[in-house]
Amino acid sequence: MKYMIAVLALACSGLAVAAQPTAAKSEILMQSDKAWDGADYKEYATGKPELTVLKVALPPHSALPWHTNPMPNASYIISGEITVESKATGKTEKLVAGQAVPEMVDAAYRATTGDKPVELVVFYAGVKGQPLSQPVK
Structure with missing residues (x-):
């Protein structure tokens, strides 16, 4: 009985320690009212807000197709390195693990990877029913 009480007392003291705030x-990591290319973000679309968070894995030496995003979004690079490129200006920016980037809105761009795979998390702030991206022809 003494043994059970001692075990219970130890367990309870462990819970008390774990419960301490x-x-x-x-x-x-990033706060901006402009995209990585310097373009100002414009007014939001009206509608019920919808947040989306994607975890994306890209193989080495790959390229995402040219596309646009209709809402503000940001990416956080977990691993690897990625280069983003504006179709209109040809401007590029190389991003590495640990960096966050405010992405372009309503402007065509793509991303390419280097020698290593890339893992990133993308946060979208849109409205319900709005597509996250649209391909550019």
């Missing part, structure tokens, strides 16, 4: 830390 911890100080949360946060870091702004």
Whole structure:
């Protein structure tokens, strides 16, 4: 019986320690009212807001097709490196793991990968029913 009480006391003290609040830390990875190419973001579409978060894996030496995004979005590069390119200007920007990028809106662009696979998370802030991207011909 003494043994069971001691075990119960240890278990309860462990729960008390686990339940102690911890100080949360946060870091702004990116905050912008402009896309990576310097273009200002415009007014949002009207409608019920819908947030979408995608985890994307791209193989090495690959290219996404030219496309546009109709809403503000941002990517966080988890691993690898990726180069984004504007179709209109040819401007490029190389991004590496740990970087966040404000993506272009209503402007054609693509992304290409280097020698290693790329993993990224993309956050979209759109409205319900709005497509995340549209191909460019």
